[in-house]
Amino acid sequence: MSIPSSDADDSVSAGELSARYDKFVVDLLGSIAYGKLSAFERLSSDARYSPTLRDRAVVGKMAVAEFGHFEIVCARLEVMGMDPELAMLPFQRIVEAFHERTRPADWHESLMKAYVVDAITEDFYAAICAHLDADTSEVVAQVRTSEQQRALLEERLQTMLGEDPRLSSRLALWGRRLVGEALAQTQRIGAQHSFLVGLSPDGTQEEAAAEISAILTSLTRSHSRRMSQLGLTA
Amino acid sequence: MSIPSSDADDSVSAGELSARYDKFVVDLLGSIAYGKLSAFERLSSDARYSPTLRDRAVVGKMAVAEFGHFEIVCARLEVMGMDPELAMLPFQRIVEAFHERTRPADWHESLMKAYVVDAITEDFYAAICAHLDADTSEVVAQVRTSEQQRALLEERLQTMLGEDPRLSSRLALWGRRLVGEALAQTQRIGAQHSFLVGLSPDGTQEEAAAEISAILTSLTRSHSRRMSQLGLTA
Numbered sequence: 471m472s473i474p475s476s477d478a479d480d481s482v483s484a485g486e487l488s489a490r491y492d493k494f495v496v497d498l499l500g501s502i503a504y505g506k507l508s509a510f511e512r513l514s515s516d517a518r519y520s521p522t523l524r525d526r527a528v529v530g531k532m533a534v535a536e537f538g539h540f541e542i543v544c545a546r547l548e549v550m551g552m553d554p555e556l557a558m559l560p561f562q563r564i565v566e567a568f569h570e571r572t573r574p575a576d577w578h579e580s581l582m583k584a585y586v587v588d589a590i591t592e593d594f595y596a597a598i599c600a601h602l603d604a605d606t607s608e609v610v611a612q613v614r615t616s617e618q619q620r621a622l623l624e625e626r627l628q629t630m631l632g633e634d635p636r637l638s639s640r641l642a643l644w645g646r647r648l649v650g651e652a653l654a655q656t657q658r659i660g661a662q663h664s665f666l667v668g669l670s671p672d673g674t675q676e677e678a679a680a681e682i683s684a685i686l687t688s689l690t691r692s693h694s695r696r697m698s699q700l701g702l703t704a
Numbered sequence: 705m706s707i708p709s710s711d712a713d714d715s716v717s718a719g720e721l722s723a724r725y726d727k728f729v730v731d732l733l734g735s736i737a738y739g740k741l742s743a744f745e746r747l748s749s750d751a752r753y754s755p756t757l758r759d760r761a762v763v764g765k766m767a768v769a770e771f772g773h774f775e776i777v778c779a780r781l782e783v784m785g786m787d788p789e790l791a792m793l794p795f796q797r798i799v800e801a802f803h804e805r806t807r808p809a810d811w812h813e814s815l816m817k818a819y820v821v822d823a824i825t826e827d828f829y830a831a832i833c834a835h836l837d838a839d840t841s842e843v844v845a846q847v848r849t850s851e852q853q854r855a856l857l858e859e860r861l862q863t864m865l866g867e868d869p870r871l872s873s874r875l876a877l878w879g880r881r882l883v884g885e886a887l888a889q890t891q892r893i894g895a896q897h898s899f900l901v902g903l904s905p906d907g908t909q910e911e912a913a914a915e916i917s918a919i920l921t922s923l924t925r926s927h928s929r930r931m932s933q934l935g936l937t938a
Contacts, residue, residue, distance in 0.1 A: 507757070510764060514748035523741070523789045523796070527778070530744060530771055537768050540761070555757045562757070 495606050496550070498598070499543050500557030501565075501659060502613065505591065506540035507558070508565050509533070516580040525577075528626070532584065532619060539613035546609045561659070568655050572648055578630060582641050585623045586648045586693065588615055593692050594656060597685045627700055642702040649693045653686055729840050730784070732832070733777050734791030735799075735893060736847065739825070740774035741792070742799050743767070750814040759811075762860070766818065766853055773847035780843045795893070802889050806882055812864060816875050819857045820882040820927070822849055827926050828890060831919045861934055876936040883927045887920055 513533035520526040544554040572587075574580035595610050602610065631637055660682050697703065747767035754760040778788040806821075808814035829844050836844065865871055894916050931937065 504757075507760060507764065511748050511752045511760075514745050514767065515752075518745045518749075523738075523792055526741060526745075527774070530741065530774075533748065534768050534771050537764055540764075544761070558757055 495602070496547070496552055496557050497560070498602075499547050499550075499552075499606070499609070500554075500559075501561040502595075502610070503540055503543040503547065503554055504558040504561040504565050506536045506543065506613065508569065509588075510536040510540060512569055513584060516574060516577075516584075519577045519580065521577055525626075528622065529581075529584075532623075535616070535619065542612050543609060546606075564655070564659060568651060572651050578637055578641060579644050581623065581627060581630070582644055583648055585620075585627055586645055586696075587652055588623075589620070589696055590649065590652045590656075590689055590693060592620075593689050594685065597688060624700070631700060631702075638702060641700075642697065645693075645697050645702055649690065653689065656686065656689070657682070729836070730781070730786055730791050731794070732836075733781050733784075733786075733840070733843070734788075734793075735795040736829075736844070737774055737777040737781065737788055738792040738795040738799050740770045740777065740847065742803065743822075744770040744774060746803055747818060750808060750811075750818075753811045753814065755811055759860075762856065763815075763818075766857075769850070769853065776846050777843060780840075798889070798893060802885060806885050812871055812875060813878050815857065815861060815864070816878055817882055819854075819861055820879055820930075821886055822854070822857075823930055824883065824886045824890075824923055824927060827923050828919065831922060858934070865934060865936075872936060875934075876931065879927075879931055879936055883924065887923065890920065890923070891916070 510533050513529055513536060517526045517529035517533065520529055547554045547557050572583060574583050592614055595614060599607050599610055627641075631641065744767050747763055747770060751760045751763035751767065754763055781788045781791050806817060808817050826848055829848060833841050833844055861875075865875065
């Protein structure tokens with residue numbers, strides 16, 4: 471999709487802007503829905519490798535929460551008159567490719583992946599919420615990971631790192647790889663779909679790119695802060 | 705564990721009978737809990753191979769229901785003052801071994817496995833409910849698969865078989881393998897743990913064996929009826 475240059479801005483009708491925004495919302499919700507469905511499947515498969523049955527139950531519970539979120543987003547797409555399956559399809563390949571590139575080697579990496587990717591995703595949602603209408607914004611807020619769950623993951627990771635200090639360098643490396651892949655993924659989706667346009671429907675391409683760049687910088691900064699809190703070098 | 709012969713029956717105190725029954729209930733709930741957790745993980749992993757996103761969501765929903773059941777059984781064990789993890793541990797290896805022996809080759813086999821194993825398990829629960837106290841019986845009833853879910857699976861299987869008649873012989877074979885493994889599994893758990901004793905705490909070993917045999921016969925009969933309904937040779 472080509473974006474009109476600023477010279478042509480006057481010729482963009484209100485109807486066109488609104489259509490662009492609608493497309494953006496459907497893409498956003500479609501990508502969130504597929505991300506949630508995929509997270510559900512990956513987490514619950516990973517759960518099997520948990521060292522204890524208690525850990526399996528904890529990871530299972532996280533997976534179930536992701537499925538609940540998936541259902542909320544699908545319900546919203548249906549209210550909008552959209553087929554959730556059609557909305558999700560464009561994101562299937564890109565999300566699966568991400569998981570293939572970031573396949574955890576063991577339980578520790580699996581927990582770390584859940585923590586890192588989830589936190590970056592949450593930050594991304596928070597950053598774009600300002601650009602959303604009230605209804606969409608509410609749905610996005612509803613599918614955010616609970617504080618409780620994030621605290622649980624953080625605590626588990628801290629215990630793990632405390633028990634086996636040799637894990638630190640491996641997980642620091644893994645964290646860097648995850649954040650690199652996650653940011654590349656965000657950029658890819660932004661470039662291929664209508665996110666850029668949606669973020670700034672009446673702005674120029676430069677303005678949209680600046681906005682995305684500011685978001686990515688802020689995601690990186692928050693990630694580094696979280697890694698420091700775990701005692702890892704980001 | 706050795707079971708007293710009928711000659712020794714008089715020497716079995718009421719306290720001993722009650723202890724045997726308690727052990728039976730903990731084993732029963734432990735095996736159900738682990739079975740549910742494992743079903744949750746297997747189903748949600750299998751979901752990924754569903755042909756459409758709609759099917760993935762359907763299988764995902766079944767998996768989530770299994771996890772809810774797992775939580776109900778764990779809560780009951782906790783109310784009884786038992787550690788769910790300890791109650792589940794004795795069944796971990798045997799349940800996983802069952803899944804390894806019955807690993808579906810594709811989506812069709814996966815759906816068939818969900819249907820067959822679930823139905824046999826349900827029948828088994830129903831058969832032993834008569835031997836349970838009211839509280840345990842209520843928990844077992846709560847974790848039964850909903851009629852709605854079973855109907856959905858049945859409908860999906862029927863459509864599948866209708867669309868591709870060559871599937872019939874493969875799935876009939878698969879169904880026979882599944883039922884064989886499931887019955888062997890039931891017998892194994894019955895022999896290694898306290899199910900036999902629990903089913904007939906004040907009876908002889910012969911009475912308990914007759915009871916288990918009657919249950920297995922009835923499970924086989926119901927399985928054959930279900931296969932016929934799908935147009936498959938049991």
